[in-house]
Amino acid sequence: MAQESYADLVAAEDVLLFVNAAVTATGQREFRSAAGEQRLSLAFLHEYVRVNYRRVYAAVLALDINDHNAALIVRHLLESAGEASPEEKRTEGRLIAARLAVLPPQRVYRLLRALRTAKVNNRRTRAIFRDWLAARPDPAFDAVKYRGGLKSAARHAHLPYDGGELGDFLFRPGHRPRYEHPLLDAHRRAHYEQGALYELPFTVAEGFAARHGVPREVFLERIAPRTTRLERLRVQARAGAAPADLATMPLTRLAGYVLSLGLDERARRRAELTGALRASALRAAGPHAGTWGRVSAVLDDSYSSAGSGEKRRRPLAVALACHFLLAALAGAGAYRGRWTSGGTDPLLVRPFGATPIGSCVLDALDDSPERLVIVSDGWDNAPPGLAGEVLRVWRTRLDPDRRTRVVHVNPVYDADGFDVRRLAPSVPTAGIRDAEDLPALVEVAEFAEGRTGLAELYTYLDRRTADFTQDSRCPRST
Structure with missing residues (x-):
């Protein structure tokens, strides 16, 4: 057995x-x-x-x-x-x-x-x-x-x-x-x-x-x-022209467009861009809007979030989109996001510096959130391994009853590890491509945290298969 x-x-x-x-x-x-x-x-x-x-x-x-x-x-x-x-x-x-x-x-x-x-x-x-x-x-x-x-x-x-x-x-x-x-x-x-x-x-x-x-x-x-x-x-x-239908763009695509602009232009168009991001995030949240309670987030805007020539600024765009989506999911006044660079203005983020995930997680846990969401490629290097140790101690010593639900979503595939890079074994990790998928991916990640074997996993996949084949027009059904 x-x-x-x-x-x-x-x-x-x-x-x-x-x-x-x-x-x-x-x-x-x-x-x-x-x-x-x-x-x-x-x-x-x-x-x-x-x-x-x-x-x-x-x-x-x-x-x-x-x-x-x-x-x-x-x-x-x-x-x-x-x-x-x-x-x-x-x-x-x-x-x-x-x-x-x-x-x-x-x-x-x-x-x-x-x-x-x-x-x-x-x-x-x-x-x-x-x-x-x-x-x-x-x-x-x-x-x-x-x-x-x-x-x-x-x-x-x-x-x-x-x-x-x-x-x-x-x-x-x-x-x-x-x-x-x-x-x-x-x-x-x-x-x-x-x-x-x-x-x-x-x-x-x-x-x-x-x-x-x-x-x-x-x-x-x-x-x-x-x-x-x-x-x-x-x-x-x-x-180089501004899209005429900015408010109707998908959230992650809109975040990528915002990041393609210079810092001066982002500051000059602050009201327009922020309003469009919030409207798109609210639309992406759908029925989940305002239902997640108190939410804290750690968002990676280190130098590696610049991505590659083929995926320019893609990891940072996902983090920016998640920032606005989490604010919509948490509801008014119940969300706080922390960028690894220490910046406080999400509209002016840029890929810069090291990745102090561990210290940011400590600050985020001080807020006593109901959910902590970490959006990062998993390379914790300031100092290396601090995030994993913080999360281990938190889960085993300080919060064994899991009052705070912690999940790590990672937008970058690690070819050497055949997976997305994880911060700690005790924290569920899910790969993410578009911020719009966050509610469904959190469900998958929390399911993984149970470690209950194949029976429950098969049940979950069978349900998703039945839903998908009955309505193939909606592949993002959660």
Whole structure:
């Protein structure tokens, strides 16, 4: 019995380790590890969990993992379909279909190309992607915007596109003098008619505008009604202009935009930026707003929060977003955040200095909070190890009844450790990518603190799987 309990403990630790990696790791360079190290570490984890815990590996698709790992899980499940039982295949099929429905279409088309390269072309795979393509709202839109991906998918999934104008558009361009579908015909006319390009999706029209020599300012003004919110944000960021719909931006993305501004501009636009961050945080808190009681936070703005060239200031953006979200979750006057730099103005934070997590935790615990949330990459170095010792003594000597709930969320994957770096064994740690996921991740982290083995973990994953497959439109359900 003791051996079984120990095996369950190891299995639960393995699964939670993989969940942390699936939330934070994207195979890109981090502050302390190169992209190659990240990809190699992540590949090992995927293989290990898929082989040893296939049921859980598939169920992770129902959690708030990032799109990169979701696509990897789908690919590995389909590549290794022969290892699954019929019941596992049915469950995996529902999970894959639900996850594909919420993945960005360009990532799904990229996944299809990877499966085609790997020669994965069984009946089950074709059926899954035929269903996904059949559910796309406008095949003509995909044919114009994702032409290469749809062509590859049509060949791979054996789609009946041989006849009809969609098949002619994909495989026999120039065969028809005109198309009945207005978008397909606009694409045909855009080769020689400037006015037609403003009927196309932004990314496609951009190429035609460059070919026709349309001035950038004229093109952006006329194409504006056809752009999505994210496309407008990208264009405005390249031009250095302030987004027009600042208050509607997602919280972590908004925090990243704020950090991209100079300190003088942040100070000058203080009221506007602070108001937008608070509004976005309140929207992200949703029904949890004002329900967390007294909350203290330790927020890492040390030099390592600068991230990397591929994830510029990403850890600091997550910390800033968490600061405003925690204030909304705690309610009026019940929150206090402490930055490791000692700064008191969240709007002017910048990556600087060492990481004195331990002394900040001591100060935060003096507030006697109901919850203490630590947002850090886990590198406590001023002095090294102080945070772990403070948390150990607090949990074992001063607060054995757990009156204060402590959780550490980490936005950085540690390739060497195959996990996010932890501050103390006695404190649950969860990987985090977007601050908006904080309420759900705290639930996972506190579940991990129980150390109750696989039975409760399976129950939790089964519940999330059922919720996710019933409503695939809402992957962030908590």
